[in-house]
Amino acid sequence: MCVVCGCSDNSPAHARHVQTHAGEAGVVQVNPGNGDLHFGAGAARVSVPGMSQARAIKLETDILGANNRVAQQNRAHFEAHGVTALNLVSSPGSGKTTLLCATIEALKKHAPGLRVAVIEGDQQTSFDADRIRATGAPAIQVNTGKGCHLDAPMVSEAFAQLHSHDHHSHDHHHGHHDDGHSLLFIENVGNLVCPAVWDLGEAAKVAILSVTEGEDKPLKYPDMFAASQLMVLNKIDLLPHVKFDVARCIALARRVNPTIEILQLSATTGEGMDAWLHWLDHAMGAHHHHHDEPVSEEAALRQRVQQLEAELAQAQAALTTGSAA
Ligand SMILES: Nc1nc2c(ncn2[C@@H]2O[C@H](COP(=O)(O)OP(=O)(O)OP(=O)(O)O)[C@@H](O)[C@H]2O)c(=O)[nH]1
Ligand SMILES: [Zn+2]
Ligand SMILES: [Zn+2]
Numbered sequence: 001m002c003v004v005c006g007c008s009d010n011s012p013a014h015a016r017h018v019q020t021h022a023g024e025a026g027v028v029q030v031n032p033g034n035g036d037l038h039f040g041a042g043a044a045r046v047s048v049p050g051m052s053q054a055r056a057i058k059l060e061t062d063i064l065g066a067n068n069r070v071a072q073q074n075r076a077h078f079e080a081h082g083v084t085a086l087n088l089v090s091s092p093g094s095g096k097t098t099l100l101c102a103t104i105e106a107l108k109k110h111a112p113g114l115r116v117a118v119i120e121g122d123q124q125t126s127f128d129a130d131r132i133r134a135t136g137a138p139a140i141q142v143n144t145g146k147g148c149h150l151d152a153p154m155v156s157e158a159f160a161q162l163h164s165h166d167h168h169s170h171d172h173h174h175g176h177h178d179d180g181h182s183l184l185f186i187e188n189v190g191n192l193v194c195p196a197v198w199d200l201g202e203a204a205k206v207a208i209l210s211v212t213e214g215e216d217k218p219l220k221y222p223d224m225f226a227a228s229q230l231m232v233l234n235k236i237d238l239l240p241h242v243k244f245d246v247a248r249c250i251a252l253a254r255r256v257n258p259t260i261e262i263l264q265l266s267a268t269t270g271e272g273m274d275a276w277l278h279w280l281d282h283a284m285g286a287h288h289h290h291h292d293e294p295v296s297e298e299a300a301l302r303q304r305v306q307q308l309e310a311e312l313a314q315a316q317a318a319l320t321t322g323s324a325a
């Protein structure tokens with residue numbers, strides 16, 4: 001996990017090795033059957049050369065604690081401005097920016113008054129922010145350099161930039177007023193590992209998985225799918241050309257996170273976009289809800305359907321992948 005990588009203040013000359021001395025047992029676990037190694041089996045769930053498990057835990061707790069305090073401030077700030085923030089996480093190239101551009105275009109028709117802004121995280125370049133700005137929506141690029149994820153202070157700064165571009169005389173000592181409801185998409189750095197543990201103050205994490213990546217990703221990178229409220233299965237237009245078992249992917253995602261919601265779509269053909277727009281509408285909450293049926297009844301039904309789907313998926317997973325666990 002990146003929280004503690006490269007932060008060792010101990011001697012780096014200490015090579016990573018099987019540490020069996022007192023207090024350090026279990027940094028690497030060896031499978032006696034085949035020699036496979038597990039470096040995340042210790043208490044810190046990560047191995048860092050030259051660093052004890054206790055120190056790794058302490059460092060991670062301190063760093064994430066500092067991050068989480070800013071994340072809470074972001075959450076309050078978003079709330080005060082009527083902003084629903086969504087944190088889009090995925091491997092590089094799953095189609096996050098393509099989906100965002102398509103979403104912004106679709107929202108121009110479906111919700112013409114709705115304000116949508118984007119914070120784009122990448123190590124280098126402003127390509128993604130440029131793609132968003134080309135749609136007419138405001139975007140701020142955040143380059144992380146060597147960093148492999150966005151953190152809450154970065155999002156705080158980027159939101160302030162959006163703000164000052166949005167209302168020219170935004171005075172940050174203002175009593176926060178309700179500016180009407182708006183959507184803020186935060187596209188995280190393409191990385192299926194560490195963005196899972198960094199709270200940015202978002203309302204929900206949305207994991208994008210494309211069908212070219214393989215259906216086993218939810219089990220291989222469980223933290224991300226456990227942390228996400230929704231999995232968007234993207235590039236379904238490519239299903240005829242790749243070996244990808246959608247049902248198995250869904251079962252594996254539900255094994256990691258039994259309540260995860262799942263949508264299948266193609267950001268390039270537009271298939272499945274309506275369900276995604278509907279999901280966004282729900283994410284924005286009651287303010288913006290325009291259904292005829294009572295919200296509570298529909299929500300209860302959706303929950304029941306999800307529950308049943310999860311049970312079914314678990315049963316299927318037990319049948320089809322039980323031997324691969
Ligand atoms: N066939 C197909 N291609 C897609 C779809 N969505 C995105 N792509 C393609 O996938 C590639 C990567 O798309 P991006 O939108 O740049 O992916 P990203 O997740 O934003 O990438 P990073 O920001 O670098 O992590 C591009 O060539 C897109 O045209 C889709 O639904 N179907
Ligand atoms: Zn992108
Ligand atoms: Zn990281």
Ligand SMILES: [Zn+2]
Binds near residue numbers: 077081172176
């Ligand atoms: Zn403000």
